[in-house]
Amino acid sequence: MTKLLEIKNLNVSFSSRLGTIKAVHGVSITVQAGEVLGLVGESGAGKSTIGNAIINLIEPPGKITDGEVWFKDKNLRKLNENEMLNIRGQKIGMIFQDPQTSLNPVMTIGTQLLETINKTKKLFGKLAYHNAIELLQSVGIEQPEARMKAYPHQFSGGMRQRVVIALALAGDPDLIIADEPTTALDVSTQAQILDLIRALCIERRLGVIIVTHDMGVVANIADRVSVMYRGSIVETGDVKYILSTPHHPYTKSLLAAVPRGDVKIKRFTSIDYIEGGAHKQKRIAVAEHWLGEKLVDNKSKVAISITDLNKKFVLKKALFKQNRLYNQAVKDVSFSITTGETFGIVGESGSGKSTVARLVAGLLSIDKGSVKLFDKEIANVPKNRQVVAVQSELQMIFQDPFSSLNSKMSVEDIIAEPIRYYKTAGSEDKMKQIIGDLLDHVGLGKNAALKYPHEFSGGQRQRISIARALAARPKILICDEPTSSLDVSVQAHILNLLKDLQDELNLTILFISHDLPVIRQMCDRVAVMRHGSICEIAKTNDLFNAPNHSYSKHLLNIMPKIDLFA
């Protein structure tokens, strides 16, 4: 095999008045033709920077400070901007993460394809048109002639990513750099796109660099993998080898943190290597604490009971009712959750799982059906004190750690809010002590109280969210994709914390996720949702071992598996 690309000792730094941040240092990688190299690492590791550095598209103030980039027999670092124009697109294609933003929204797909073909292949007119049609066909787009005239927003996410791939292929490049190509896609689409890239790679003997944070993706597609940590490559090797026998402690902890779809484990192995700043968790004795005061009076065996829940959203308004278009987000959903149970809802985006969570939490109005919390009906009843009281026993953890905290309030104020509002602490001093305890308990440490949310990382913020929820002394916790935007290692910590809390406080948890392995690790029972309805409700083990519904089977089938280790 010949070396297609060789990077030697690449250094990239971002300079500002406060100093220089080395985003990439001393990175050397090689890619052969027909090979897929996985570049894996967590956010901030510098992996995307490498991709941009190869085709010299680093935005200022970023700068390549050292190193060589050899493509075939050319040192790309020695080329000027004009010569680079002939490399980009023609020799090296790029695929970006979000197909939503990668395409010019006001230009048809056809025009974007043709302009690229004009430039890279110097083909014009009919020839270019036929070439474009061929390209669309090759990435699996049906009716390419008609689709040429369509605008990006008329495609689904997966289709759009195919168009992006077609654009990347338009110049017949030898190397494709795919930067998180499937992160923004649904699980099933993700699988298709990965298959497509794999197929193209073999068919056209392309070299491919896949930049990703997802071990599953790497396991599925890559031949070799380089693991990045804080701007450096800590380990490179054959995928099977690395996944089964990782050497570097970072790689080890990374792999340990990946939730397993095959077997449920009690807890994730503690990983200290990663979240360097995290405090040692200082536990408090919950039973004797303020937090546990209200635990004894468990009124009912059934915490949440839902029957025939319905919700639709107006898609298109119209003067006359019959002309309005609706989206039936939730259709006849029924289930009940016993106290102390963790109930999961799994489904792809748009399946209505988050809507169910918000309906239960009372954040959305209910069209039809009944929602009972501890036998108290809350659907479409006047908001009297009792309803509010029972509703406030339910708290929620949200998906996005950045928008779920009010950035204008200090952590102390955020957590204090329910305590102050309901005057549950007695005195200000008592309250401060409680807040300190809560922060200790979720593993942030007392000192976090005086800081503001923006001073914390995503995982830490999720801990603050949990502390805020705890401050309301809830009996029910709804977790809406609480870890989907976190790195795997951080995810493992948060999931461990949730497990602990449930044990200590006998919480009832409604856990929403699109990620089957996570569901498996967290839930006692699972509901599978699709198009607003529940396909199947089963005990977690039963579902994973013997799914009943065909959709459940499909989901399990396309679940990324890292079954190479063990």
Add this chain to the structure above:
Amino acid sequence: MKKVQIASSSFQDNAKIRNALLENFSQPTTLLSGGLLFLVALCAIFAPLIAPTNPYNLAVVSIMDSRLAPGEEMFDGTVAWLGTDGAGRDILSAILFGLRTSLLVAVCSALIALIIGLLVGLIAAFFGGRTDTFLMRIVDIQLSFPAILVALVLLAVLGKGIDKVIIALVIVQWAIYARTVRATAIVERRKEYIEAATCLRLSNFRIIWKHLLPNSISPLIVLATLQTAHSISIEATLSFLGVGVPITEPSLGSLISNGFDYILSGAYWITLFPGIMLLATVAAINIFGDRLRVLLNPRLSK
């Protein structure tokens, strides 16, 4: 679409913001405009103390001193460094006092309009639905009136006076704030921290006051700066068109428009110096507002 945000290292983020702040505040334009603004504000606040004469005191101003060239001596012996106007007011003093009036009008109207707009915008964004539609239609009506004409008609109705100019400017401006607040607040409204607050079953008032407001206000601060500059300009224009502040208590705008009658006769200083002051003030506020916008919008700062 699932929203995937890459949780970049927080410390780096922080450094970036602080960096942007530092970089912005140490830029010469920011320093210059900020400094100028500070100076202007000082002049306005301490005008009665630093002005050589009190141009609003008719018992002191004498018509016999009218239209003295810069540097000439007035009857009572004071030197009019920037000359005197048609009524015998020392231009330097008149600028200082006029600045006070102009700033008072602009800042008051901007503040009051901001408060009204803030309330309307927040209520519209928070409650949504019919409340939103209703309030926004009112805003539309207000915005479809051309500002200068509304102010003109209003002042024709209300008569002259600083308070009346402020009322007119408030009526002209509040809707702009309301619309801006609503635009921001409606985005914030959908964020999860508002849902979290709802989960805590806090009262609507508390959610609006403690959560929605603090997060929706920053674009308003920028808008308020720019609107303040604009108000000064509008006030000057109104004075030019003959409505505005009383003649015996001129603002920068009325000084300019009064002085303009004399420009052909060579008494350039009556309109020129207040004009320069007006321009400097408005430009300084605008530049400062611009910088503030860059500063408060981390996306724009590099």
Add this chain to the structure above:
Amino acid sequence: MKVSTLKPAIFMTAIAFSLGFSVSSASAENLKVALAAEPTSMDPHYQNLTINNSFATQVYNALVLQDVNQNLLPGLSTSWKPIDDKTWEFKLRAGVKFHNGSAFSAEDVVATMQRAANVPNSPSSFATFTKGKTFKVIDDLTLQISTEKPYPFTPNDMSRISIIDAAFVDATTEDFNTGVASFGTGPFTFTKWLPGDLLEIKRNDHYWGSAVEWDNIIIRPISDGTTRTAALMAGDVDFIERVSPSDLPILESREGISIFKSVSNRLLYLTLHMTDSPIKPYVTDSNDKPIASPFRDVRMRKAVSLAINRKAIAERVMDGLSAPAGQFSPEGYIGYSNNLKPDLYDPEQAKELISAAGYADGFKLTMHGPAGRYSNDTRILEAIAQMLSRVGIDTSVETMPASVFFKRFARGGPDKKPEFTAAMSGYANGSGEPSHPLRIFIHTKQKERGYGPGNRNGYSNSEVDKLIEDGRSSMDIAMGEKAFIEATNVAMQEYALVPIHHEIATWAAREGIVYEHGALDSTFLHYISAKK
């Protein structure tokens, strides 16, 4: 270029042609004029408004004309005389033709009088001048006008109404605006009007009087004084009226510009309230408590007059464009009293009078006035406020748009009574009839008899009232004028009003153009001529 005989039909066509396709080539015989305002209509009977009336004299003639000092001259009537106490006889001019070619006769006058009083939608009609008069045609060129009571001012009234062709008695205002009906007997014919932009008139070659020398006059309305001056300086126009006082120095110092000035009959005055109750608290003591108007006391009124430095206002505010006044008329003008001189500035005596009247501790006064109605009005008020403040009356000024001012001035108070304690306003005699200001401002208010509609300060003196009424019913004009002058003497010595100054009217033109000017500040285009 002189067209001697032209058939009416051809003439009409020519006009119609020029309406549609006007030629705007600039030739030497064209004059470009910038006026401060434009007429609101081309209909001479639409609105009794100074600018309308002065423009109407270009296209139309009245029976009686006025010169620039409002002396009466023969117009379409060559002579007039009272034949008894209640009847005037007018001899009409022979051989006069309207612009459309039809001949002028007494019937046209009667028709005109009928129309003038009854123009629909007129915002201010000429009925005032025709009311109570009966018109009788004796023959084609003789007309008798009779009144119910002896009325000496019929010729003055007749100088105000433009005579139109009887054929157009039913023409609408719009017909005049578009030129369909606008045929007069005046020195110019109407060519076209683009409201707000320009107004064009053309020489009437068949004019019965002395011919004008301009082929065409193009009038542009430019309301801003500085812009008007700039237009003259830039050569855009040849002639402007109402030079801003502040622009005068530069125009005077500029080569190639001539300036014409004359003291006009436009008076600026202060009115001081003199009835018992203050209408609104515009006078307060030093503790801001409302007090009754101090100006009930004639000494206080005199003190105000003495405190005003009229000379300083003339020099400093008006740039020399005002003449200190002590009565309604300027010197040499009808109704002028030789006994009355403008008060000289005497702050010491003013202070003494104030002490004597019991106001030594001073008081606070708010003066009101219109903004932008009279030349430098707000500045004059400000200057007066300065001067009053110096003699111990702590004065502040409130100005407002004229529309608001006049409503409040007349009826702003409770019961629709005048509102202000001290206010500044202006007056110019339009008809040249000497009793006019006395009847309007000085006579005790008697609404139903038409006396004192402008008497807003409550001045009342039965001796003065009698003099005015006697004068107005005497057919002996000389006798009447004596009575009016006597009434003026008394009223002014009691400061029924405090006169400030007469404005000096100004015109400016490029060199080579002369303007015959007098006490009227309106511009009469046929008095503009080229220097011979």
Add this chain to the structure above:
Amino acid sequence: MLAFVIKRVIQSILVLFIMSLIVFSMINLVGDPVDMLVNPESLPEEIDRVRRDFGLDQPVHVQYWKFLTGAISGDLGNSFIFGRPALALIAERFPATLELATCALILAVSVGLPLGIYAGLNPDGWGARIIMGGSVLGISIPTFWLGLMMIIIFSVFLGWLPVSGRGDTANFLGIESSIFTLDGLRHLILPAINLSLFKISIVIRLTRAGVEEVMALDFIKFARARGLASQRIIRAHLLPNILIPIITVLAIEFGTLIAFATVTESVFAWPGVGKLVIDAIVNLDRPIVVAYLLFVVTLFLILNLIVDIIYAALDPRVRLQGDRQ
């Protein structure tokens, strides 16, 4: 689309109704037009006659009802001063204003757009600093002051251009405009520049902000990664994306241009609607003020509607619905 337009029209009529109510009652509070109209030498009965003739003796609600019934049949009343239909007066003057505003708008776009793009593409260069500094000045200088200064400099001292008025007009393709004569153009230059300066600055700033925003988007980066040259990226990818918001803003700005022309018109004695309406306000010629405000608001509403339609036409993502947001 049709539903959208219908809904808009209904809303607009409502807006107009409320607005006329406000303006009508407001003007009624001010002063008495009769004081401005009637010659002071007139007899008292003449004053009463005028008040009666204009219907001003009736209670305001009766006057308003009369106005409303007239307005429905397209009659907004006669000007008190000119005695002619207010709408006709406005229509007569409108071409001059339209001409001025159009020229100012063209100037604003043709100057502002290139400068804004330049400043956006080279944000740190000296050129951009000068342009942005200039735009701050442009926003800061009050229009009237600039106008007067321009007259002083270009007309009085340099004598290059005429001071005021509209100049000769000519008819071309049925449009009577001063653009078609040299004299007309000379008259137009100063007022148009004066009116456009503020808008130029606005366009510069909008464009610059748009450029910076769009240039940071992924699709631009992707276009570069596809090897497209900068020229092509600017022309085909950047421009269409910034033009959409700018065009829509401009349509609204056009409305404000017409409203703001009031100031420029009174400085340059331009015979447009603005001057007419200022005089009307001063003289309390209520029919004209009401008609003009209704006219301007209608114009705004129509422009808004057009903006939304243009937006939908230009941006394939937008589909018009019965609701604005």
